[in-house]
Every structure is written in C-alpha cells, then in structure tokens.
Amino acid sequence: RTCAAVTVPAVPVSVIMLMFREEKSPEDEIKAWQFWHSRQHSVKQRILDADTKNSVGLVGCIEEVSHNAIAVYWNPLESSAKINVAVQCLSTDFSSQKGVKGLPLHLQIDTFEDPRDTSVCHRGYCQIKVFCDKGAERKTRDEERRAAKRKMTATGRKKLDELYHPVVDRSEFYQMSDLMKPPVLFSPSEDIEKLTSMDLQFYGHDGDSLSGASDNVKSPFLLHANKPTTPTLKFHNHFPPDVNTDKKDPSIIMDGSLVGNMSEFGPQIKRQRMTPPLNERVMLYVRQDNEDIYTPLHVVPPTTVGLLNADYGEN
Template identity: 80%
Template sequence: NSIQRGAVSVHGQNSPTTSLGGSTPNGATRSRPWHDFGRQNDADKIQIPKIFCNVGFRYHLESPISSSQRREDDRITYINKGQFYGITLEYVPDPDKPIKNTTVKSVIMLIFREEKSPDDEIKAWQFWHSRQHSVKQRILDADTKNSVGLVGCIEEVSHNAIAVYWNPLESSAKINIAVQCLSTDFSSQKGVKGLPLHIQIDTFEDPRDAQVFHRGYCQIKVFCDKGAERKTRDEERRAAKRKMTATGRKKLDELYHPVTDRSEFYTMQDLQKPPVLFSPADDMEKSFYGHETDSLTGAPDLKGTSPFLLHGQKVAAPTLKFHNHFPPDVQTDKKDHLLDQGLVPSAMGDFVPPMKRGRMTPPTSERVMLFVRQENEEIYTPLHVVPPTTIGLLNAIESKYKISTASINNIYRTNKKGITAKIDDDMISYYCNEDIFLLEVQQIEDDLYDITLTELPNH
C-alpha cells in the first residue's frame, strides 16, 4: 500500500527505506541493520508536528547540518558555545494568507527539545544559572552592531530570548546570536550525553498581539572549544567510511539528510503552547510572554520566587528529571519547606496559600505611558507605547487615533523650552514616561501626515 504524504508531518522527512512494522508477527524481536544500532526506538523519539510549505516565513541558521542524521529524524546542527552565528529571517508572499502589517515582531529564544513541564524547564535553567559566575550571564546573546534589515532596537525579553522587529515585505533580516550554555551544562555528572536544544522563533504579524502567526525551530547541540568542528569532522569521516563499505551506496545515501551549508528551520504546527522564558529570581519583571503575572508571595523576601511558573511559587528541589540530568533531590523539613513555598499557617493550623499581591507594573524597558490630547479636547488619551520605541509610538497612535502608521511621515517633540526635535527610540525610553502632550496632526500630502507632540506642564 502506498503511503500518502500530507502537508503536516511528525518526522523530519519521510524515508523510503523505513519499515512501518516494529516486530515480527509472532512477537520476536526483529534484527536491526548495523546502521540502526545506538539509535532511539520510534517510541522514544520526540515527535513534533510540522507543516511543509514553500511560502510564508522561513528562517535559516548559518551553519551546516549534521551529515549523520537520518531522514526520519529531525535535522540537527552543531554549534560552539559563545560563538556568533547568523540567523536569516525571510518571507515568501503567501497569496492564501497575506500578512496585514508591514512591521512584524520575531522572538528568538533557546528552549529545551524534551517535552517537560514549565516547572521542570525553570528548574533546569535555575540549575544552570546557579553555576554561573554572574547573575547577569545571559543564555542567549545578540550582536547588536552587525544586524541587517531590523527596525528599531533588539530587545532582551528574558535571559533566553530576544525580540526583533523587521519589515518582511521590504527585505529579509539578519541577526547574529550566540548561545552561552552547553548541551552538557544540565548535568552534575561528567560523561552524560548532552541535551539537544531548540532555537525557536515566534513571529507575530501584529507586534501588539499575543497570537503567534508563525513558529519555527532548529535543533542544535552546543559544544565547547571548537567541539562543533571536531564533531562535524568525525561524522564526515564516518560518512566516508559508510560509502566505502556499503554495497548499496544509493540506498544508504538516502537514509541520511543531504548536507546543506545552512540549517533551515522546521515550521511547527502548534502555535498555542507558550514558551518558557527565564530570568533570574532577582528579576521579577519578566514572565511567560503573552501572560500577565500574579505573583504569590508569603514573605517580603522574594528570592527564589519565579514569575515564570504559572503561580509564581518558589521552585522545589528538582524531582522530574531530564534523563537524570539533575542532581539528586534535596530532602527538606516539611514545615520549613511549606514556609519556603509561600504557604503560611492559618488559625486552624492548616497551611493555606497567601493572598495574591497586586499585579506588578511592567518596567519602562518594556513599556512607556504618554498622555496626549488635541487642541479641542479636555480629557487626555493614554498612549501605551509597547515597546518603548518609535514603532511602538506609531502603533499606539494608530490604535487610538486611527491614523495608519504608513501615513505618518515624521513625529516631532517640542519641549517646554520650545525646542523641536525628531523623536527617536532613546527619547521615548528615557525622557517621556508619563509626560503629557498636546498632539497636533499636520497634513503635508494626501494621506501623509506629520505629528508634533508639544510638552505641557504637569498639573
């Protein structure tokens, strides 16, 4: 019987040599070919539903893929810790699903490949972070000087994520990123096989929207001291040896992904699962993106509390393992443990969760609030500038005053001394929060406007 291929697949590619049966009819174990030894059984593999399409958003990591990865398994790319690699963001117009906005937001993040709960992912990052020399050590770094085709600044969303803005209808964009953790960093034992990780990119058609428009991922393993090159050379030698010893060369070649100079991201079918974004416990201003955070706290000391868990509770000693990659669980006294968890004793002697604290105000690094009115208005209109950039301001004006961002030529600010200057990102980030302005709209051409924000004295 022929196998029908659909647009959605759970493998990297279908292999013409893969058998669908796992055992003989009588239940006896089937003998495995020599090139199958050391591989995971199908039941152990992580299956990620994918969409294969030649149009829409496409991403590439500027590094070659492994030559020893079989076609029914996801492609994998080896990179070095701390080395910068280019990521190219492209868009091929899709006539069936055109994008509406000229500026899109792409969040580039490093996450775990293994299916684990958000709690376990946070535990893994906390375990890694506890071994670093500085609390400011990031998991994912970006080269801010050598990017191409970006609109505005690169945002640090969390320790393992950055956000960029670009215009897919105008040109592709490129950003250089470096991963600062090793695949073996999540084990307290030497000689343990490193964890595969994902570079995942979530693109939002509307930067103000929480709905992911497109999601892609690239499987990687991270090595130290040029280990990626050594691993690649070893695999190339093994591949050459396979070709020399194999009798059916063509059939053997078809077992493996053809080598490419750069790694194409798979397009994911699941756009709903929120990624886990991590920042140290001292930074309480981050959370799952797209989620508001109500923090549970039972004591003034917030250290050890994580806003990335759905309930913001302090993480207990690791219990669920990444293939035993965590150190042993630490035994704790039950009462002290409950107190550490933010649970306080009631008058009846039971431990109850504390009252919810009010939602924290986001930092000005993530949003700025302006109050504006026009000449004929008495009541001010709040402009929520997210992100605190000119793009964020354009979007806020479009949202409240229904002036298309494409129709705005320039935005100026006139200060209390009467000095008029063109607004840029730094002016919004550092000098405008909660200021009040008179908003003037001047038409300079058909469907083209200049906007001036004249600063008013505070009441």
C-alpha cells in the same frame, strides 16, 4: 478643519527563543535553566544574546524578553532581516557529571504579523548543539567515524538517502505545525532568591498590568489590547517587582481571569508576597571547602535566625 485618520501599518515582530529539543515538562525546563544559571559567575549572564552591529534590516531596538528570548521588529516589505545571535550555554552545561551526552537545543522563532495580535502566524525551529572548541572537534571526529561505519553497513542507494541529509551551507529552519504550545521563558531575579515552591504564572500581554502609564511603552510584544489566546508560561523564582517597575521588565502578571486555565499546566497561582525593604534583604555568596563555585544565599531577615532558615542544600 478636520483631519483624516492615518492608519500606520504594523511592523511584524519575531521572538527568538532557545528551547530544549527533548520533550520536557515546564518544571523540568525551568529547573535545567536554574541549574545553569546557578553556575554562572554573574547574575546578569544571559542565555541568548544578539549582536546588534552585525544585524541588518531591523526596525528599532532589539528587546530582551527573557534570559532565553529576544524580540526583533522588521519590515518584510522593505527588506529582509538578518540577526546574529550568540548562545551562551553549552549542551553539556545541564549536568554536573563529566562526559555526559549534551542535550540538543532548539532555536525557535515565533513571528507575529501584528504585534498587537496574540496569535502566532509562523513558528520555525532549528536543532543546535553547542560545544566548546575541543569538545566540538572530538564530537565531529566521533560522528565521522559513526557515519563511516553506517556507510559500510548500508547497502543500496535508497538506504543511503534515508540515512543522510543533503549537504547545505547553512542550517535550515523547519516550520512547526503546533502554534498553540506556549514557550517557557526563564527570567531569574537579580536577587537570586530560591523559593521552596515554584509558582507557575501566566505571562500576559495586557498593558494594564504595567505600573504607571502605558502610552510610551515601545514594546508591542509586551503590550496587547486583548488577552492572549496563546499564553506564554513564565516562571518566577523571585519576589514580585517593586512599585516602580521598569517598563523593559517583561514580568507582567495577568489577573485572575485565567487562573482557571492553570489546571493543565500545574497548580493555581498563589498570592504574591510583599517585597521586603532593601534593608531587610541580604545576599551572601558562600562555598564549602570542596567546592569551587560560590552559591548565592538569600538571608531574609538579615539576622542569625534568617541565616539558619536559609537552606544551603536547595541552592
């Protein structure tokens, strides 16, 4: 007796990311995220989190793609999806000076009709600014004063319509025409190793890059049958993963077939170093008398020579 093949419809996946509003090079973006991460009290502090209890209409679990991105699965044929996200950084966290103007951020959503497909079918964005309570109140008052001044100087209905957006209950996402620009995903190592030179590596979706069998991998966003036509820029400031890589780790490095495409983004990929054994890696948290925050210092090897070679100034 023969059994007919059953085609299971694919569930769309949407990748929610936090990006910078202003045009920055990939290197500048990753430096800004590194600066923010170095000032956090925990190495596991994420940039973007999801509230699973207050999210509805999702299929399966929410996946952490990187520190500033999560992936959710939903079926628009059954119901709409709602997800609550928390932005853990402030717009003023990217400068050590006080009183600076906060950087506007983008909440960007890339949607794939089929997780096995690598082309983005829709890309939406919404500009946000995140401030603490007192800072938000002060900013609101300042904007109201500026709006009142502009309203006094503006003459005619046409100019008023050009100055102000209509009042809405919630922020709207605008469609982005550029679907080919690869987003920058930030995933620091838990070891917080600071490399002197930052490697720019493509973030692949090929399941063969994963160590071990890929039959039980539940993340279609991380597993594709074909090489992605829209590569994602992934920055690594840590040692390559150990042999027993966790399948949830999205740090999948593509082979050399796409090395030639790196010229438009930066230098070619360097050969990876072997991961030192655990007994040869030591992490120290140090600070000077005039500093309030401890700085992680990676000592390799854990000797006096390794301590002398560890550059505190670059951390």
